[in-house]
Amino acid sequence: MHAIRLHTFGPAENLAYEQTPDPRPAPGQVRIAVAAAGVHLLDTALREGMKGPFPAPAELPTIPGREVAGTVDALGEGADPAWLGKRVVAHLGLAPGGYAELAVVDAARLHAIPPGLDEAEAVAMIGTGRTTLGILQFTELGPDDVVLVTAAAGGIGTLLVQYAKNAGATVVGLAGGPAKTARVEANGADLAVDYTLPDWPDRVRAHLGGTRHATVVFDAVGGDTARATVDLLGKGGRHVVYGWAGKGIHDGEPLTYTDEELAERGIVSLNVLGPAMIQKAGGDVRALELASLAEAAAGRLRPAVQRFPLAEAAAAHRALETRGTTGKVVLIP
Template structure:
């Protein structure tokens, strides 16, 4: 089969499109003829040899990729035969192997792809969608909410905008450049501002002088610092990423946030999973995410690349040149 392999940790160009052995499913596993594989920001850090939240770096050479969708074409011993020939989607956890024409997965982690969703949409919801719904457990949104979403043209940002609008909230989107602000507007944002322009804070103050009630922050850095000063008293700062690094808060900033009773919630990891309140919280969130997409309430934005261009996909993701969920298609 053809697959993307990494022989040496480093830059995106280290990803090679090669021929390798087709995997054979073990007991309790299936083999999936991959139609779509998700590219996650974590994939880019693992590729560089940065462990991050992963329990360990994969042994080399490795086939990256942890989110796949396609059709079951082979079964391992003692695997339920009902899976054969079905369209499925799965998250492989920290096991690699997704950037390939075929991938193996545990049968108990499979989800049937709902009617009306294509494999790329299903892949977006199994990872990005489940994270979005996990984040939203910490926000009670309604008609009185004014929601500020940086990175609003990204995979999670797109879904946050849609969910907030469905809840009746007023949505302010931040995105980099005219094309991305146009996408945020098309997704339902009431106000879409280009954060690369120096006048975006004043435009937000003019439109919403009382401030936002919720900040969904995946970027950190100076933009998040500015956004925190645009929140209403008692607002909620929900943190689920630091793409631009830590927020450079001064003692004066901290005193101001305390005086205005701004609360910060770090919503990834154990806090998110505990909030689900189920023995298998990730599966619960995956099921909910697929159902939201199947019902048309959430519509993932996708940027598709041929499998052979995985290096380009990684480069574009790292340089913020993508919109929505990045997908590889064999």
């Protein structure tokens, strides 16, 4: 098979497209002929050897990637034969191996891909969709809400905009540049603003007419941009943090407040990443995956996907790192 292998930690150019032996499923596993493999911003950090929610590879070379969809083409001992030939999607968990034409995974991690979803969309929902629903556990949205979504052209941002609109909320989406703001507007946001322009907060205030304030901020950017969004929150507002990947002067740093500052502003700030999200889900991440796929199958959530050929994984990483992507990035073998 062909796969992307990392022999040395470092820049995207270290991702090599190579021919490697076909993997064989162990007992309780299946092998998937991969039609789509998900790429996550976390993958770029792991490529450089950084630690995060997942450990950096202990041994090199390694095949990155933890989200795959395709067709089961081989079974390990004890795996249910009903899976053979089925279209499936899975999150591989701690074991990487997704950037490849073939991948093995424990059968217990499989989900059948619902009719009407292609493999790239299924990959988006098994990772990005799962995280989106995990974020949404921390706040209930309704018609009285004014929701600000940072990074609104990204994979999670796209789904948050859709969910908030489905709930009847007024939605303001922030994105960098006219191409991305056009996508946010087409996705249903009531207002799409370019947060690289200095007057964007004034545009939001003008849109709200001076009488309404934001009630929820979904913050994936951090730094100065996040602070400006929080300044738009009214009393009782909620600042929901799920990342700090911005590229502004101080973006890329988590925005934190003391208890005294939060009390003075009359707002709540929550970091919902990692253990907090898993605990909120009662430890049942699989339930979030099932719900995510069901939302997409029903047409309530529609993932945005940007596809790259598997051989161009390095280009996909560079695009992610420079915020040059929209939606979920997926590799196609």
